[in-house]
């Protein structure tokens with residue numbers, strides 16, 4: 001009998017179980033909302049990136065339904081062949097105006113926006129200078145580009161400067177950071193990095209996935225928050241988190257965007273967004289512009305919840321955003337914290353190695369503008385109870 005050539009995967013999975021790193025997928029029974037049902041249990045949901053509640057916003061839902069009625073469910077092609085619809089162009093025009101740049105190209109996800117862009121603009125002769133906690137999609141883009149990768153310690157601009165000091169003047173260099181770091185919720189040091197990029201002639205790129213819809217005027221992101229307009233060459237945003245639908249985009253000069261039309265492999269080789277997604281994203285930008293109070297509410301909730309966790313005595317790291325990690329230590333403890341919270345009616349997923357360092361396992365909480373004070377107090381009471389049980393507070 002033929003031996004299973006994939007047998008080694010079962011061994012690997014057992015090793016994950018032995019190390020407390022095995023993850024079971026939790027299943028959402030209903031909509032992605034602040035209070036919902038997961039695996040048959042009603043919970044306060046602290047684990048989605050649905051910062052503004054747009055996944056179920058009536059305006060987005062309506063526009064998506066109309067798009068299905070009018071244009072069907074798919075585009076049937078990649079953008080460069082037959083898959084560009086008028087609404088893709090409208091979305092890109094709207095995003096470019098919103099982000100105050102010459103042009104935008106939309107990708108299928110934030111992941112493909114990062115990976116597709118970095119791998120398109122660099123070659124093996126170039127070098128990337130990258131924060132150690134940058135998102136996996138940036139890392140994969142760097143690897144695909146075959147450029148040399150030089151990693152600097154988290155937010156350490158002096159270390160980045162030292163790396164740059166040792167590189168040949170004529171070499172093409174990309175300096176890259178997350179705007180908001182996804183597992184810690186802290187911000188990239190944009191003003192200092194932009195200055196360094198200008199001093200050393202680097203291309204400056206910021207992945208603003210978790211800042212889109214959250215930071216800056218009407219949610220324009222960290223570039224707006226820090227007043228860095230015109231100083232970041234490549235901005236990446238997502239449409240999958242605060243925008244509530246799916247996708248990623250690159251914002252920059254017309255030449256950059258036209259180049260990506262010709263060389264970014266996910267743009268060339270993967271089918272474009274279905275009409276409902278593009279329509280929902282267009283409606284989301286209108287909501288950001290016309291209902292900015294939802295962003296204010298997000299920040300009020302963020303302050304309330306963060307101060308509550310701090311008062312209880314949890315280690316919440318150095319977050320500056322609605323992402324608040326509750327650090328538990330090893331992965332078994334983080335998993336236990338998440339499981340016990342779930343039993344108490346709070347969904348806060350554990351994040352373990354390799355997503356974070358082995359001794360920094362955590363549950364990651366994200367409040368949204370649609371949580372009520374009662375929801376958040378309920379969650380804080382559960383954290384107090386379980387935190388004491390596990391000796392975390």
Ligand SMILES: Cc1ncc(COP(=O)(O)O)c(C=O)c1O
Nearest residue numbers: 109110111135182209238240247
């Ligand atoms: C910092 C960062 N960049 C990019 C992405 C990818 O975005 P998307 O989910 O739209 O693919 C994520 C999402 O996990 C992220 O956290």
